[in-house]
Amino acid sequence: MVCTFLSLVCIADQANAQSTQPATTPKVTADLIPDRSSIAPGSSFEMAIRFRIEKGWHMYWLNPGDSGLAPTVEWELPQGVWLSTELKFPPPHRIRAGEGLESFGYEDELVVFAEGRVDGSVQGSVEVSARLSWLVCQDVCLAEQSTVRVSLEVGKSGSKDPRVDGWLQQLARPGAGDPIKEFGVRLNEGQSSGVIYAYIPAGWQKVDSEYDFFPPAIEFASFDRPEVKTDSRGKVVEVPFRILPGMTEPITGQAMLVRIELDGKRSGFLLPLTFDFR
Amino acid sequence: MKSALGFLLAAFGLLGFGALHSFAEEGHKHKHGDHTHDKLSIGDKAPGFTLKDQNGKDVSLSDYAGKIVVLEWFNESCPFVVKHYRAGHMNNLAAKYAEKGVVWLRINSTHNATPESNAKIAKEWKIQGPILQDSDGEVGHDYGATNTPHMFIIDQEGKLVYRGAIDSDSSADTSKIDGATNYVAKALDELLAGKPVSQPETKAYGCTIKYAKK
Numbered sequence: 001m002v003c004t005f006l007s008l009v010c011i012a013d014q015a016n017a018q019s020t021q022p023a024t025t026p027k028v029t030a031d032l033i034p035d036r037s038s039i040a041p042g043s044s045f046e047m048a049i050r051f052r053i054e055k056g057w058h059m060y061w062l063n064p065g066d067s068g069l070a071p072t073v074e075w076e077l078p079q080g081v082w083l084s085t086e087l088k089f090p091p092p093h094r095i096r097a098g099e100g101l102e103s104f105g106y107e108d109e110l111v112v113f114a115e116g117r118v119d120g121s122v123q124g125s126v127e128v129s130a131r132l133s134w135l136v137c138q139d140v141c142l143a144e145q146s147t148v149r150v151s152l153e154v155g156k157s158g159s160k161d162p163r164v165d166g167w168l169q170q171l172a173r174p175g176a177g178d179p180i181k182e183f184g185v186r187l188n189e190g191q192s193s194g195v196i197y198a199y200i201p202a203g204w205q206k207v208d209s210e211y212d213f214f215p216p217a218i219e220f221a222s223f224d225r226p227e228v229k230t231d232s233r234g235k236v237v238e239v240p241f242r243i244l245p246g247m248t249e250p251i252t253g254q255a256m257l258v259r260i261e262l263d264g265k266r267s268g269f270l271l272p273l274t275f276d277f278r
Numbered sequence: 279m280k281s282a283l284g285f286l287l288a289a290f291g292l293l294g295f296g297a298l299h300s301f302a303e304e305g306h307k308h309k310h311g312d313h314t315h316d317k318l319s320i321g322d323k324a325p326g327f328t329l330k331d332q333n334g335k336d337v338s339l340s341d342y343a344g345k346i347v348v349l350e351w352f353n354e355s356c357p358f359v360v361k362h363y364r365a366g367h368m369n370n371l372a373a374k375y376a377e378k379g380v381v382w383l384r385i386n387s388t389h390n391a392t393p394e395s396n397a398k399i400a401k402e403w404k405i406q407g408p409i410l411q412d413s414d415g416e417v418g419h420d421y422g423a424t425n426t427p428h429m430f431i432i433d434q435e436g437k438l439v440y441r442g443a444i445d446s447d448s449s450a451d452t453s454k455i456d457g458a459t460n461y462v463a464k465a466l467d468e469l470l471a472g473k474p475v476s477q478p479e480t481k482a483y484g485c486t487i488k489y490a491k492k
């Protein structure tokens with residue numbers, strides 16, 4: 001573990017971790033778990049990156065909210081293996097971050113996924129290495145880094161890891177469709193403010209559930225808390241926002257609508273939005 | 279000589295950590311957020327203040343009337359602040375604009391920091407200018423500062439002309455500084471050239487300010 005000139009910020013680096021061994025930094029244990037025991041050459045797969053977080057600490061979604069930062073990955077890959085650096089996340093939670101402030105993130109455990117592909121030419125056991133960087137916070141924040149490795153078996157398609165299946169089902173899925181009939185950005189007159197909205201019609205699936213709406217990470221807008229309006233036509237979830245001056249180009253971003261069922265089950269729906277104020 | 283009263287007021291920040299935040303999930307309370315920074319608008323007169331620097335000396339905003347003043351919300355234990363102090367980036371930026379008459383004041387609204395802890399870190403990080411201690415968070419709340427680093431620029435007329443992020447890269451990675459747009463430098467260049475600030479507001483990133491609990 002390397003401590004910088006500032007004692008509170010320690011960069012833990014487990015570059016010499018054994019193959020398939022998890023890396024442990026002061027507050028987080030990270031490891032890689034492929035979705036099946038063996039991957040057929042020429043096929044796609046999903047790689048889970050699991051962060052086990054010390055109690056009382058939290059990590060962040062792509063839009064961290066009022067403070068924080070999402071984890072990132074850089075892969076070191078053998079010939080013929082590809083893994084995305086774009087990570088897929090489960091629905092975040094709202095975490096209080098001081099007076100009137102909220103972060104969007106995860107406590108206890110966060111499992112994100114990267115899409116992977118193995119060329120037809122690959123055979124046998126190959127090593128995949130990931131350099132992970134993340135911010136973990138309680139009252140203070142630590143920027144941690146770690147390199148984790150896993151051996152990928154390439155051959156006959158193997159059995160699926162049931163844990164990974166469970167985690168995959170928790171990921172937000174892209175686009176509209178039941179329960180969301182309509183979503184978008186609505187600007188107020190004067191174009192300096194507006195709402196992002198999602199419409200869940202009556203009669204569609206689980207309209208009675210609770211809904212939360214997490215705004216995209218956009219530098220030139222300031223978002224408020226969601227408001228839910230329910231009437232005979234269903235539910236409309238809106239997040240009011242204010243445009244910060246200086247934005248000249250249209251910006252796109254992904255919001256996440258989260259459905260919370262009575263039993264606490266959370267489902268995420270990723271909604272691409274375009275903000276065009278010109 | 280500054281007053282003895284000022285000296286007595288100096289050091290006693292709130293000691294001891296409060297109970298750890300209970301990160302109870304607020305879930306889906308659809309309460310309308312009242313973002314404190316909405317209170318102060320770009321173009322408003324910047325709120326005045328008098329705070330102790332790391333040497334126990336009173337520093338007032340009014341001491342710098344007629345000058346461009348940068349306020350930088352500071353907390354040495356925030357990785358995003360560390361990002362900008364590593365390899366001297368923030369010090370160099372402050373020094374570059376000091377040559378052009380710009381005043382750079384760091385404000386620490388961390389409840390349990392003290393002028394003494396600020397003096398220690400100023401020495402360690404080779405910070406030249408003042409680090410002002412705002413233990414009760416009054417100045418932070420007046421400005422609606424939420425993050426470290428959170429940047430504010432006050433023009434020669436004492437008006438707020440910029441607030442937000444230091445730059446366009448919200449990571450904690452020092453190596454990303456060179457590729458980012460520095461909003462503060464851009465705004466200062468415009469101000470010094472007698473132009474209006476083209477991007478007066480951006481979303482601040484970083485850590486949350488650890489204010490005293492009310």
